[in-house]
Amino acid sequence: MKLSRARLALVIGLAGALLLVAVIVSPMLLISMPSFLSDGGASVDCADSTQVEEVSDSGTSDIPGEYLDLYKEYGQKIGVQWNILAAVGKRETDHGRSNLPGVKSGTNSAGAAGPMQFLISTWGGKARMPMSSTINGYASDGDGDGVGDVYNPADAILGAAKMLKRNGAPENVRQALFVYNRAWWYVDQVVEIARKYAKSGEVKVPPQATEECDDPLVEAAPSDIVAKILEFALAQRGKPYLWGGTGPDAFDCSGVIYAAYRAAGLSIPRTTFTQWPFGVKVLEGDEQPGDLVFFNAGPGTSAGSPGHVGLVVSKGKMLEARCRLCGPIKVTSYQARDNRVGFTRPLQNPAVLDQLKKLQNSSL
Known part of the structure; x- marks a missing residue:
């Protein structure tokens, strides 16, 4: 792949x-x-x-x-x-x-x-x-x-x-x-x-850092659905940020996540403000690939109404479309951000669970 x-x-x-x-x-x-x-x-x-x-x-x-x-x-x-x-x-x-x-x-x-x-x-x-x-x-x-x-x-x-x-x-x-x-x-x-x-004789980079390392990252996903979400999301790296963008050429922070879930056959809310209450809350340390991580960032936001979101791709790392002046969509560290609000798991929302059942039944 x-x-x-x-x-x-x-x-x-x-x-x-x-x-x-x-x-x-x-x-x-x-x-x-x-x-x-x-x-x-x-x-x-x-x-x-x-x-x-x-x-x-x-x-x-x-x-x-x-x-x-x-x-x-x-x-x-x-x-x-x-x-x-x-x-x-x-x-x-x-x-x-x-x-x-x-x-x-x-x-x-x-x-x-x-x-x-x-x-x-x-x-x-x-x-x-x-x-x-x-x-x-x-x-x-x-x-x-x-x-x-x-x-x-x-x-x-x-x-x-x-x-x-x-x-x-x-x-x-x-x-x-x-x-x-x-x-x-x-x-x-x-x-x-x-x-x-280095004792290993190597310069180590995170698994999601390069195209050569995407395969093991996707293969380590906790489920086939999450693997599809990650595969789509990682393929958007390098594309520009566009407020309100949902692709295919540009995205905003929630737009790339919305599109990644849609690529896996799932429908979740479009905006950061609606994605935050949608997923089941996950304790820090229990997050896994496919979960969302939210930040108190952007105008009119607060700890109870975060304005920025990233997609967890591995422990400590997320894919994000941050802002127009922040460069292209990329994988970054969420652990280094002190304005982190929390994590959610959209896959545990009852509506998404119903969608997953329908996808499973349609494949039989």
């Missing part, structure tokens, strides 16, 4: 305001995003990446203890592969050990600074930013001192994790690395280092 995918739309929203981090040794000039995102022929491990990858012997011997702890802590907190963070740190400044300009003070010839080599403009405009001020960039306070210091390893590594996350990691980690420094040779080098740092 091979699911279609509108891959080109993955780059929507990356143009224009994308932020560049330069490499110390060979800083790259800003170039336009290519019309496709090459994977360089790299293999993908479809194992779940929710657990921290074990460190290889070479990783333990090469990465300073302080840095290793930070890579692990912020990789897990933000939701990106720690060994990718570590590989960026190695490629950029040898984990802060480089004595080249811009690592410990000032900037290099490209204007990059700190152990993770942020452009000062990408960081927020100044090398040291009070976190109480409005920041347009990745300045972060990893050590809790109230200042985002580009030269501070804790701050810089946290900022790098956020940048990778925003641009596609952990699912589309190669895309995220390309945005970090726009050269595929750089991406290849970082991925190779990351593999050496």
Whole structure:
């Protein structure tokens, strides 16, 4: 089973305001995003990446203890592969050990600074930013001192994790690395280092991250009906958000879910406001693929009347059409959202149970 995918739309929203981090040794000039995102022929491990990858012997011997702890802590907190963070740190400044300009003070010839080599403009405009001020960039306070210091390893590594996350990691980690420094040779080098740092020798991505990993995700569905729902929903990734859209070319958050259930032969309410009371409530931790997860988001919404919904595709992950400026339909983490309201199971609604019986009888 091979699911279609509108891959080109993955780059929507990356143009224009994308932020560049330069490499110390060979800083790259800003170039336009290519019309496709090459994977360089790299293999993908479809194992779940929710657990921290074990460190290889070479990783333990090469990465300073302080840095290793930070890579692990912020990789897990933000939701990106720690060994990718570590590989960026190695490629950029040898984990802060480089004595080249811009690592410990000032900037290099490209204007990059700190152990993770942020452009000062990408960081927020100044090398040291009070976190109480409005920041347009990745300045972060990893050590809790109230200042985002580009030269501070804790701050810089946290900022790098956020940048990778925003641009596609952990699912589309190669895309995220390309945005970090726009050269595929750089991406290849970082991925190779990351593999050496992991005991498994792999860069693990969530099962739903790529087309190559969709088959095991769908096959793990709790029922044939849920498998049909997931198959349709995952095939819509990359399509644009459109308020009121129910396909086939664009969807809004509830529209893609409505269409996915319809593709499985089931009818559920069309809008988020009507989908919320329709399904049977499910306790957090008991949710499963095919369930819906709701958020207190959008104008005129509240905890009792959520305005945004996603489709659970695996533990901690959902497919969502978020907003027009948020990029295309994609798989994201719902565990990272603090405005989560709750979960429901439309398949347990009495009306849907009747529909399921009719579908079963018609197939006999």
